[in-house]
Amino acid sequence: MNIGIFTDTYYPQVSGVATSIKTLREQLEKQGHTAYIFTTTDPNVDKSIYERNIFRFSSIPFISFTDRRIAVRGLFHAYQVAKELNLDIIHTQTEFSMGLIGKFVAKNLKIPCIHTYHTMYEDYLHYVAKGRLLKPYHVKQMSKSFCYHMSGIVAPSLRVKETLERYGIDEPIEIIPTGVDISKFSKSTNENIREKYKINPEQPLLLTLSRLAFEKNIDKLLNAMPDILARVPETKLMICGDGPARESLVQQVSDMNLTDSVIFTGEINNDEVGSYYKAADVFVSTSVSESQGLTYIEAIASGTKVITTHSPYTDSILTDASIGMAFTGEDELVNKVVDYLLNGEKYNDSKPREELLNSISADNFGRKVISFYEKCMLDFDMKKKLRFNSDELNKAKGR
Numbered sequence: 001m002n003i004g005i006f007t008d009t010y011y012p013q014v015s016g017v018a019t020s021i022k023t024l025r026e027q028l029e030k031q032g033h034t035a036y037i038f039t040t041t042d043p044n045v046d047k048s049i050y051e052r053n054i055f056r057f058s059s060i061p062f063i064s065f066t067d068r069r070i071a072v073r074g075l076f077h078a079y080q081v082a083k084e085l086n087l088d089i090i091h092t093q094t095e096f097s098m099g100l101i102g103k104f105v106a107k108n109l110k111i112p113c114i115h116t117y118h119t120m121y122e123d124y125l126h127y128v129a130k131g132r133l134l135k136p137y138h139v140k141q142m143s144k145s146f147c148y149h150m151s152g153i154v155a156p157s158l159r160v161k162e163t164l165e166r167y168g169i170d171e172p173i174e175i176i177p178t179g180v181d182i183s184k185f186s187k188s189t190n191e192n193i194r195e196k197y198k199i200n201p202e203q204p205l206l207l208t209l210s211r212l213a214f215e216k217n218i219d220k221l222l223n224a225m226p227d228i229l230a231r232v233p234e235t236k237l238m239i240c241g242d243g244p245a246r247e248s249l250v251q252q253v254s255d256m257n258l259t260d261s262v263i264f265t266g267e268i269n270n271d272e273v274g275s276y277y278k279a280a281d282v283f284v285s286t287s288v289s290e291s292q293g294l295t296y297i298e299a300i301a302s303g304t305k306v307i308t309t310h311s312p313y314t315d316s317i318l319t320d321a322s323i324g325m326a327f328t329g330e331d332e333l334v335n336k337v338v339d340y341l342l343n344g345e346k347y348n349d350s351k352p353r354e355e356l357l358n359s360i361s362a363d364n365f366g367r368k369v370i371s372f373y374e375k376c377m378l379d380f381d382m383k384k385k386l387r388f389n390s391d392e393l394n395k396a397k398g399r
Contacts, residue, residue, distance in 0.1 A: 001033045001373065004082055006102030007093035008062075008069055010039040010054070014241075014267055015068075015211065016294040017118045020156075020178040021093055027179070027366025036085055038078055038098060040069035055081055057098070071097035079105045087111060089373055093118065095146040103146075112151035112380035114372070117143070117160055120289055140167045147171055152376040154369070157293075157313040172379075174372050178294055179365025182357050185301035188274030197238070197263055199279075204235040204341045207280035207304070209273065212243035215289040219245075220330065222252050222262070227334045229261060232341045240276055242267040277302035282340045283324075285309070286333070293317075297360055300324065300353060305340050307333065317360075320352035 005025065009017045021037070028035040040059035045051070057074030082090070082105045090113045092102040099115070106113035121139040144167055147153055152172045155161035161173050199205055206228075210216050218239065228235055239249065239262065246264070253262045268276060277283060283299035285308040290296075293313060299306050300317075306324030308314050318324040325340075327333040340347070358364070 001028075001088045001370075002086055003028060003033060003035045003373070004038055004085070004087045004090045004102065004105070005035055005093060006038045006078075006090060006098040006105075008040050008059075008071065008096055008098045009094065010037055010042075011270070012044050013042065013068070014270060016178075017093060019270065019294060020116075020118070023179055023181060023362050023365065024091075024369060026181070027362050028370070030363075031366055031370060033370070036082075036087070038081075038102065040071050040098065042069065057101075059097070062096075071101065075101055075104060078102075079108055082109060089114065089151075089377060091116065091373075095142065099146065110384070112376050114152040114154065114376050115147060115150050116154040116156065117147070117164060118156065120160070120163065143167050144169055151380050152372060154372065158316070159311065159313055172376070174368075176365065176368045176372065177360055178297075179360055179362035180294070180297045180301050180357075181362045182301050185274045185277065185298055186303070188278055188302065191272070191275040193275050193279035197236075197265075199236055204232050205280045205282075206235060206237045206337065207240065207276060207283050207299075208237070208285060209240040209268070209276065209283070209295055210285070210287065212239070212241045212246045212249060214245045214248075215287065216245070217286040217288060218249055219252055220286040221284055221333075222249065222256065222258065224330050224334050224337070225258055225261060226256065227330075228337055228341075231334075231338045235341065236261055236263060238263045238265060238276070238280065240265045240268045240273075273298065274302055277304045280304050281344065282307055282337060284333075284337065296324070297357075301357055303353075305344070305347065307336050307340070317356060319356070320349065322347045322349040323353050323356060 005021060007021050009015055011018050011022050025035040025037065035053065037054045039054065039056055041056045057071045057078065059069040059071045062068040062070045078101050087109065089111055090102045090106040092099040092113060092115045103113055122136050143164065147169045150171045152174060153164065155164060155173050155175050156177055158175060161175050164173055194201060208218060208221060212218065225237060250264065253259055277299045283304050283306050285295065288309050296306050296308060296317065300323055306318065308326055310326040310328055314326045318326050325336045327336055
């Protein structure tokens, strides 16, 4: 198959969506297909450097998300390129610029278009006019409009599927969690991360890694740190990433006199992420906005225990304490972090972790997506034949 992937976000941008698409492309190619990326320009990409099977379209920073891009032209150019590539199917990864271009191209080439719904937009409304302009109703209407007439929709988790169904979207929806290249994380080493940040080998280390955005609720983890330190005094917290909440978090650390216990690393290169997971004793996430929680899986693949908030998705993967645990309130968060730090040897059964990783491996992810492509293409062809037969019948009746 020749697959066109249309996305506003792609490597070297750092995000769960960019990582998901990069993994998808690698798996499609690994299984004998050709994937073409249609995406936005990026100031960090040298235009003189050739990028294999990647087509970039002029873009500007997106309103309120200035580290993300939105295409400003390229509709007909994308159509011409896609036609020359003889695409069999289009897979959109955004509801905005490149997603709309992808829908236009698919319609005019008369090929199926499927979509992955990555982002729970209701969690991000505060970014636009501080939540006074857009409401959940607008998200519902936007989502219904974009998903209308899609040949199929990929939901990375049950939460996403249930949200789309609540919006009244009745196109075929398949739950396919983003896979992780298990070998990439299992083979990575700590590469002297502890030495780099002057953390001795025996010192307890907590890690949180994400875009530093307010909906990630990292402030709640900082609020829990004094109680954790009271019970495990030498604990360090490493916060990896960058984003709009960084300044607020740095100020909070200062106000709470936690400067000696908290390390801000800034944004980490995607190729180095595994080393940071490996260096930590426990990965902690206090976010409630995740649609699929890719960082949880990366941490698990690295052999690091995970503590995160309860949700249908996290409850489905954290089925054993040897993998990780979910919490509800701050007291439970503190207790579970301390339990792992002091009694980690109790939770070393490798079997549940191995079973989980096998089910969400990148290979398995690729196979599921390809199977969904084939199903959607078959349904699309059948509907096209039915329309053709109906048109022919109407012509005959008109004679």
